[in-house]
Structure formats: structure tokens, C-alpha cells
Amino acid sequence: MSGNSKLNIRRRNLLQGGLVLGASQIASPFIMTARAEDTIKIGWDNPLTGTYAAPGKNELIGAKLALEEINAKGGIAGRKVEIIVEDSTSGDAGTAVQKARKLIDKDKVNFLIGNVNSALAIAMAQVSNEKGILHIVPGGHSDTMTGATCHWNVFRVCNTTQMEANAIAPTLIKTYGKKWYYITPDYAFGHALQSGMEKACTALGGTKIGGDLTPLGTTDFSSYLIKAQSANPDVIIFLVQGDDMVNALKQAVQFGLDKKVHLAGAQQELENLKGLPPEARVGNWVMEWYFDQPNVPHVADFNAKVVKASGYVPTSRTWFGYVGIWTCALAAAGAKSIDAAKMAKALQDFHLPPEIALCPDGAFYRAGQNQLISNLYVGKARVKGVKGPDDLFEVTSVVKGADVAGTLEESGCKMTWPA
Amino acid sequence: MQLILFDVFNGLITGAFYALMALGLSLILNLSGVINFAHGGFLALGAYLSYTIMPYTGFFGALLVAPVLTAMFGLVIERFLIRPLYGRDPLYSLLLTFGLAYIFEDGSRYIWGAQSVPYQVPAYLSSPLSTEFFFLTGYRVFMVVLVALAVGALFYVLTYTRLGMRIRAGTRDLETVSTLGVNVRILRNLNFGLGIYMAGLAGALAAGLLGLQPTIGTSLLMPSFVAIIVGGLGSLPGTLLGGLLIGVASGLTTVILPSASEAIMYVMMGLVLLIRPRGLMGEEGRVH
Numbered sequence: 001m002s003g004n005s006k007l008n009i010r011r012r013n014l015l016q017g018g019l020v021l022g023a024s025q026i027a028s029p030f031i032m033t034a035r036a037e038d039t040i041k042i043g044w045d046n047p048l049t050g051t052y053a054a055p056g057k058n059e060l061i062g063a064k065l066a067l068e069e070i071n072a073k074g075g076i077a078g079r080k081v082e083i084i085v086e087d088s089t090s091g092d093a094g095t096a097v098q099k100a101r102k103l104i105d106k107d108k109v110n111f112l113i114g115n116v117n118s119a120l121a122i123a124m125a126q127v128s129n130e131k132g133i134l135h136i137v138p139g140g141h142s143d144t145m146t147g148a149t150c151h152w153n154v155f156r157v158c159n160t161t162q163m164e165a166n167a168i169a170p171t172l173i174k175t176y177g178k179k180w181y182y183i184t185p186d187y188a189f190g191h192a193l194q195s196g197m198e199k200a201c202t203a204l205g206g207t208k209i210g211g212d213l214t215p216l217g218t219t220d221f222s223s224y225l226i227k228a229q230s231a232n233p234d235v236i237i238f239l240v241q242g243d244d245m246v247n248a249l250k251q252a253v254q255f256g257l258d259k260k261v262h263l264a265g266a267q268q269e270l271e272n273l274k275g276l277p278p279e280a281r282v283g284n285w286v287m288e289w290y291f292d293q294p295n296v297p298h299v300a301d302f303n304a305k306v307v308k309a310s311g312y313v314p315t316s317r318t319w320f321g322y323v324g325i326w327t328c329a330l331a332a333a334g335a336k337s338i339d340a341a342k343m344a345k346a347l348q349d350f351h352l353p354p355e356i357a358l359c360p361d362g363a364f365y366r367a368g369q370n371q372l373i374s375n376l377y378v379g380k381a382r383v384k385g386v387k388g389p390d391d392l393f394e395v396t397s398v399v400k401g402a403d404v405a406g407t408l409e410e411s412g413c414k415m416t417w418p419a
Numbered sequence: 420m421q422l423i424l425f426d427v428f429n430g431l432i433t434g435a436f437y438a439l440m441a442l443g444l445s446l447i448l449n450l451s452g453v454i455n456f457a458h459g460g461f462l463a464l465g466a467y468l469s470y471t472i473m474p475y476t477g478f479f480g481a482l483l484v485a486p487v488l489t490a491m492f493g494l495v496i497e498r499f500l501i502r503p504l505y506g507r508d509p510l511y512s513l514l515l516t517f518g519l520a521y522i523f524e525d526g527s528r529y530i531w532g533a534q535s536v537p538y539q540v541p542a543y544l545s546s547p548l549s550t551e552f553f554f555l556t557g558y559r560v561f562m563v564v565l566v567a568l569a570v571g572a573l574f575y576v577l578t579y580t581r582l583g584m585r586i587r588a589g590t591r592d593l594e595t596v597s598t599l600g601v602n603v604r605i606l607r608n609l610n611f612g613l614g615i616y617m618a619g620l621a622g623a624l625a626a627g628l629l630g631l632q633p634t635i636g637t638s639l640l641m642p643s644f645v646a647i648i649v650g651g652l653g654s655l656p657g658t659l660l661g662g663l664l665i666g667v668a669s670g671l672t673t674v675i676l677p678s679a680s681e682a683i684m685y686v687m688m689g690l691v692l693l694i695r696p697r698g699l700m701g702e703e704g705r706v707h
Contacts, residue, residue, distance in 0.1 A: 049524070050634060054534030186678055212677040219629050219638045220433055223673030223680065226425050226554055246535040246630030254556045254628075256547045275535025275630055279545065 040076040040338065042067075042083045042328060043103030045114035045124060046138070050090025051217050051242040052116040054271040055317040059116065059138050060085065061310045062321030070329045076110075077338055081329070088115055088124075090242070091187070091216050096120040100127045110338055111136065111328045116317075118142030118189035125154045132418065134340040136327050138320035141267065142192040143411070146371035150413035152344050155370040157323045158316070159401065160411075161189065164266040164286045165196035166404035167376040171284055171396075173204040176262040177234020182211030183224055183248060184239040193239045193266055209233050214240060214248075221248040225255055238265040238283070245272045253280040268381065270315040273392040278383045287377040287393055289316040289359065298355040313390045319358060323372070326356045327365075341418055344370075361400050369413045373401040426670040429554050434666020435566045436621065436628075438659045440639055441646035442573060443617030445658040448647065449590045450610045452509055453501060456516040458643065459636025460523025461615050465489040465622030466631050467531050470538050478541050482565075486619030493615025497608050505607070520637070527633040540627040562624050569620055570659060573613075577655070586610050590653070645684045649691050651701025660699060 044063065047056035067083055075081050084107050088096035096115055103109045104127065112128045112135045115121040121140030128135035129151040137145060137156040141164070146156050172180075180201055184190040190213065198208055210231040212224045218240070225248075228236050236257065240248050245265075249272075252263055268285030291313045293299045302322070306314040314322075327347070332338050334346030348367035357363040363374035376399040385391040405411075444458050455461075469485035476484055496519070504511045539545075544557040577583035585606055589596045597603045618636075625635060642665055650661025665684045672683040679686075691698060 048533075049528075053528065053633070054532075057533045212673070214677065215681050217634075217638055218681075219635070220669075222429050222433065222554060223426055223670045224677065226429060227422065227674060227677075229553065230422050230425075243535060243630055243632045243634065246632070250630055251628070254545055254547075254558060255553050256550075256556075257553070260553075271534045275537060275632070277537045277539040277545075279542075 038079060040079045040081045040111075040332075041107060041109040042081060042111045042113060042325065043100070043107060043109035044083050044085045045088045045096055045099045045103060045112065046086075047090040047116050048085075048087035051244060052090040054275075055116050055139060055242060055269060055315075056088075056090075058271065058315050058317035059321030059324070061306065062314065062318035062323075063113070063138075063325045064321075065305055065309055065318075066322045066325035066329075070325065076329050076332045083113075083325070084109060088117075088120055090117060091120070093120050093123040097123050097127055100124045104128070104131045104133055109133070113138060113324050113328075115140050117187070118145065118192065119187045121145060122149060122188060125149070125151055129153055132340050134328065134331060134343050136324040138324035139317060140189065142188045143196065144188075144192065146369045146411060146413060148412040150369060150411075150415055152370075152415055152417045153340055155327060155344075155347060155365055155372070157320045157327070157372050159288055159374075159376060160196075160371065160405070161193035161266070162196040162199070162406060163376065163401060163404045164288075165193065165200040166406075167378055167399045168264070168266050168284065168286045169197065169200035169204055169206075171378060172235055172237075172262075172264055173201065173206050176264065176284075178204075178206035179209045179232075179234045180206060180237050181209055181228045181231050181233035181235070182237045182239060183221070183228060184211060184213050185216050185241065185244060186213035187216055189241070190239055194237075197237060197239070197266060214244070216244065218244055219247050221251045222255070224248075225252050225257060229255070229257055229260065233261055235262045235264050238263065239267075241267065241269070242272070243275075245269075246275045249276055249282070250280045253282060258282045268393070269317065270313075270390065270392065271317065273381055274390065281381040281383050281392055284378070284380045285393075287316055287379065287395070289314075289319040289374075290377045290393060290395055291315070292387055292391055292395070293358070293360070296358060296360050299358050301355075302358055313388070323352065323356060323363075326352070330356070360398060361402075363401075366405070366408065368408050368415055369411050370415075371405070371411070373405055375399065375401055376404065422674055423671065425552075425554060426674055427667055428552075430667030430670030431663055432554075432559050432563055432666070433670065434663035435563050436625065436662075437639070437642045437646050437665055438662025439566045439569060439617055439624075440621040441643035441650075441658045441662050442570065442655060443614040443621070444643050445614075445647050445655055446573075446586075446617070447611055447614040449653055449655075450586055450593070451501075451505065451607050453504075453512040453516065453611075454509060455614070456513065456640070457496075457519035457523055458516075458614075458618050459638075459640035460520045460527075461489055461493060461618040462622035462625065462636035462639060463523060463527050463633060464492065465619030466538070466626035466635055467527055467536075467622075468619070469623035469626060470531075470536055470631055473539075478539075482620075482623050485623045486616050489619025489622070490612045490616035493618075494608055494612040497611040501611070502604065502607070520640075524633050524637060531633070533633065535630040535632040538626040538631040544627075558627055562628065565620075565624065569617065573617070574655070576613075582606075582609060586613075642684060645688045648688050648698060649684075651698025653702060654698065654700040657698055657700030664699075 086099040118140040263283040331343035335342040359375040379395040469481040473481040646661035650657030
């Protein structure tokens with residue numbers, strides 16, 4: 001290349017480079033733990049990179065804690081348990097499915113766990129169902145997973161989007177107004193959550209006055225915010241998640257929108273609040289689990305273990321991962337077998353023990369839907385922590401999951417069991 | 420109409436930022452023929468360094484120091500990793516920088532964590548300057564002024580200094596420049612450092628506007644490549660124009676068809692390649 005009168009880089013090289021960059025999205029690294037043949041294997045297919053890396057990593061912290069506890073108590077069916085970890089990426093369903101197949105076919109895992117991203121979780125569920133593997137979804141919220149496309153082998157720990165919408169909508173309507181504008185991520189989760197919010201809003205007399213679907217991984221929300229403000233809503237509803245939530249809220253507050261309209265949404269995560277500068281920690285939200293529950297038994301112990309392991313207080317995601325792995329052990333113990341169908345049967349209407357449920361009203365997998373029903377924590381973001389730097393959310397009411405879950409018929413789940 | 424006007428202005432602000440990043444990328448590409456896929460990684464490094472040193476130096480101190488530290492790191496990378504690949508097929512340096520991009524992203528994740536970190540700009544900069552033009556925040560105006568100064572300084576250096584003239588000459592004919600006694604190794608090294616300085620500055624500025632997370636650079640890399648192709652490979656003014664055009668087009672598309680706001684830049688790129696393959700300001704015959 002040295003010393004030519006013309007550039008030896010062709011435009012084609014640059015375009016080829018672009019293609020390589022695109023292809024890289026499916027070529028992410030994977031990590032494996034040490035394995036032995038006689039262990040029970042749990043396949044972990046969840047984001048470690050991309051916009052959902054932070055929630056994915058916190059789920060893994062909870063999972064590893066559960067793994068330690070399970071092994072300390074003798075493992076599953078008397079065998080040691082190990083987790084084989086794969087990076088599903090944050091948004092590439094092809095990679096997530098490819099990794100799920102690898103975990104099941106090559107690694108011969110007994111359980112499959114994942115995914116934070118609903119679209120990826122739904123795609124993985126097709127594979128796990130085809131292979132007859134017990135599949136736990138710790139943190140993908142789209143309703144259909146335990147609704148219209150439910151499977152006998154797929155259990156979900158986090159709430160449905162409709163549950164989150166039903167939990168927050170009354171507060172927003174009563175306190176802040178009926179005209180809502182949505183900023184929604186353009187994939188399965190966002191569509192489901194907006195649909196849930198619209199349904200809950202309409203039922204309470206509210207209206208949608210506009211909305212935008214934003215591509216996952218959007219960094220610059222300024223144009224969307226300008227559009228939202230010009231629609232003159234009472235509330236701008238932010239349904240984006242992960243890094244997108246941080247970008248959107250940070251820019252909204254820079255524009256001073258928090259002083260003109262109310263900023264709120266359904267799902268909020270401690271990971272996002274910690275990543276925001278103090279002035280951008282605003283709005284009303286739902287947390288699906290919160291570490292500051294002084295009156296709930298075992299929560300303090302759990303918090304202490306997570307702080308010891310990671311240096312940080314647990315988030316909803318840590319709890320999802322913890323419950324996800326414990327569900328595998330509890331299912332096997334209940335069924336006295338590691339046969340997927342028998343374990344799935346054992347989990348119908350199964351109540352988690354209080355040291356795993358870690359919420360005031362307990363938690364159980366609703367029969368016929370495989371959806372965990374626990375508590376939801378409605379409240380608002382805090383500029384500064386009260387009980388420590390991470391206490392960035394003020395819980396104003398704890399909602400019983402059963403009160404916002406709707407009926408089994410409303411979920412649309414028609415479970416078909418294997419013969 | 421007002422909304423469209425807002426979006427044009429807003430697009431120009433965003434575009435100025437794309438341009439800053441693309442100019443650094445373009446500098447390196449023009450002289451050394453390296454398609455620097457790690458440019459986003461250097462941007463993230465600049466942002467994280469700025470975040471890390473801010474408690475000691477303050478916001479403005481961090482803005483001054485972090486890009487310099489990033490550039491110094493760039494000089495080391497060029498000297499030990501990229502220099503051995505000059506003279507080989509561009510694919511080698513492309514693959515190297517591609518790998519470096521992964522190392523940068525995962526390295527950031529390892530050191531600073533997977534979740535966003537709270538990067539704070541001074542309170543007097545982080546509010547709108549007027550109620551009506553609320554998208555004109557103090558920080559955005561400051562950023563545009565700084566980008567304009569940085570771009571102006573870059574063009575001044577390239578036009579009026581000995582180093583700049585050598586870089587421009589080297590871009591056209593590196594062999595002759597070498598024959599005339601210019602140390603091409605040092606020239607390439609300094610030019611790489613200059614490009615990385617732009618990335619570091621872009622990173623330190625971006626962190627005040629966007630969330631600071633390990634992927635901050637990756638998400639801004641593609642618009643910068645597109646800016647170079649649209650503006651014309653080999654032309655720095657073209658790169659500047661390309662960045663601004665992309666910003667405005669993306670902003671305007673959000674008004675009409677939000678879901679296409681990212682796709683629009685690729686549509687623009689496709690159209691430019693079809694109608695004027697050398698780019699809007701690329702010289703004919705400069706690239707083959």
C-alpha cells in the first residue's frame with residue numbers, strides 16, 4: 001500500500017467492510033464452564049453483549065448464586081449441576097436459535113434458559129418445544145409467550161407486559177392525565193407492551209394521541225422527542241428498555257421535557273436508573289422486584305449474598321436469574337425425575353418457597369399458562385439513593401400479580417401436552 | 420412546518436457529530452488505507468477516559484485530556500499493530516481493526532461494567548436555551564461550537580502547517596513524498612494519532628449527549644462510514660458534508676416515517692453510489 005499515487009482502498013473494500021460489520025452481529029464469543037459427563041447441565045442462552053448486556057449479566061449473577069446453593073444442597077437428582085453459558089446477542093434471533101440448538105444437540109443440556117429479548121425467547125421456545133426440553137424464560141415479557149403461543153415446556157419468571165401495564169395505568173391516568181404519547185421499541189416486546197398500555201389506558205378513559213416505533217439500539221432520540229412534544233401529550237410513555245431507555249430519558253431531560261409533560265412508562269430497571277445522571281432519574285414506573293423489602297423474610301440474606309458476589313445490590317434481573325435456575329431444581333424435586341414433561345406437570349400451580357419467592361404475597365406458576373404470578377412494585381425514580389447509593393426507586397404501592405394478570409382465558413393460552 | 424424546521428436544525432446538530440467521527444476515520448483511510456473498524460472503540464475509550472478522570476479534572480479538563488490520552492493510545496496501537504500491515508492487502512488491517520473493536524468493547528465492559536455509567540455535564544449546560552427551541556440545549560450548542568472549532572483547526576493544520584501539507588501530499592502520492600525525504604512512518608503515525616484524537620473528542624462529547632455504555636462507539640460507526648461514502652472517499656470536506664446530510668435526512672425521516680430513520684442513510688448511500696459513484700465531493704479517478 002505504501003507510496004501509491006492513488007488509494008488502494010476500493011469503495012468495494014469499504015462496502016465489504018460494512019458487510020463484515022453486519023455479519024459480526026451473529027459471530028459473538030461464548031464462554032463455557034468446566035464440565036463433567038455425569039452432571040446436570042443447564043444451557044444459558046442470554047445476552048452478554050449489546051443493548052441488553054447489563055440485564056443479561058445480572059440475570060447470570062442470580063443464576064450463579066442459585067447454582068451454588070443448589071450444588072451445596074446436593075444438586076439435582078443427586079447430581080452436580082453446571083451452567084453452560086452462551087451469548088445470544090441482544091437482538092439477533094438467528095444467533096439465539098443457533099446457540100439453543102447447539103446447547104441441546106451438542107452439549108445435551110437438561111434445561112434451557114433465556115432470553116431477555118422477547119423476540120429471541122419466542123424463537124428459542126420453538127426449538128425447546130420441538131426438542132422437548134424444559135425451558136425457563138427469566139426476563140422476556142411479551143404476552144404471547146405465556147399466551148397465544150404458550151408451550152407446555154416453557155415457563156416464564158418475569159411478568160407479562162399486560163400485567164405491567166395494568167399495574168401502572170391507574171396511577172398515570174389519575175395523577176397525570178389521559179393523553180398519552182408512546183415511544184416504543186420496534187420488536188415483539190415493545191409492540192406487546194404498547195398494546196397492553198393502550199388497552200389499560202382506554203379502559204380507564206385515556207387516549208393515545210401519537211407514538212413512534214424506534215429501532216432497537218437507537219442512540220439519538222432527539223427527533224422522536226421533538227415529535228412527541230409537538231403532539232402536546234399529558235404523558236410521554238417510554239417503553240424502550242436497556243441502553244435505549246438511558247439514551248431516551250437522558251435526552252428528554254436535556255430538552256427539559258420533564259418540566260413540560262410527565263415522563264413515565266411501564267417497565268423500569270435499576271440498571272437503567274444507575275446509568276442515568278441524577279437529573280434524568282425521573283418518572284413513574286413499575287419494578288418487577290426491588291431489593292428494599294425490609295419486612296419480607298429472606299430478602300436481606302439474598303441481598304447480602306448478591307452484594308458479596310457482585311459488589312452491587314440485586315436488581316429484578318438478578319432475582320429473575322435466581323428464580324430461573326431454582327425453578328429447574330424445584331421442578332426436578334417435585335417430579336422426582338428430570339423428564340421434561342413430568343417436571344412441567346410438577347410446576348403447575350407450584351408455589352415457590354419463600355426463600356426463593358422473596359416477595360410479600362408469594363409467587364406461583366399459574367397452571368395452564370406457566371406464568372409466574374408474584375408482586376409488582378409501582379413507584380417513582382429517585383434522583384439520589386436513600387438507603388445507599390443504589391436505592392434509586394421509591395415504591396409507592398405493591399400490587400398483587402393475581403390482581404393484574406387477567407384470567408387464564410384472557411391470556412389466550414391453550415396448552416397442548418405431549419401424548 | 421415548524422416541526423420540519425426543528426428537525427432540520429436538530430439533524431444538523433446530530434450530523435455535525437457524525438462528521439466529527441467520520442473526519443477522523445477519513446483521515447486514517449485517506450493516508451494509510453486502513454479501514455479502521457476500531458474507530459468506535461477509540462470513541463468509547465475517549466468517553467470512558469473522560470468519565471474516569473472527570474472527578475479529578477472537572478468536565479472541561481476531562482474534555483481536554485481524554486482525547487489526548489486516547490490519541491496517545493492510538494499512536495501505540497498504530498506503531499505496534501497496524502504498521503506491520505502496511506503494504507499488505509487492506510483486508511489484513513480491516514480484520515485487525517475488526518478484532519480490536521471487539522477487544523475494545525469487551526474491555527470496556529470488563530473495566531467499567533456492562534451497564535451505562537452516569538456521565539454528568541455541568542448543570543448550566545444541560546438545559547434548553549429557550550422554551551420554544553427546546554432542542555437547543557446549552558450542551559448541544561457547546562458541542563456544535565466545539566465541533567466547528569475542531570474541524571476548523573483540523574483544516575487549518577492540513578492547509579497551513581508543514582505536517583498538514585505532508586499529510587495532504589501523502590494522501591495523493593505517498594511514494595513521492597517518501598522519495599522527497601519525508602519520514603512516512605512518522606507521518607502515518609501522527610496522522611493516525613490525529614484521527615484517533617477526533618474519535619476521542621467525539622467520544623467525550625457523545626457521552627454527555629447519549630448514555631455511556633460499551634456499545635456507544637459501535638452504534639455510531641456505521642453512520643460515519645456512510646458519511647464518508649456519501650461525501651466522497653478521499654475528500655474531507657465531502658466527509659463533513661456527508662455527515663451533515665445524513666443527520667438532516669435521518670431527522671426529517673423521523674417526521675414522516677420513523678421506522679425508516681436509520682434506513683434512510685443507507686438509501687442515500689445507495690443512491691449516491693448509483694448516480695455519482697465517487698461520492699458528492701470525491702474527485703474522479705482518486706479511487707479505483
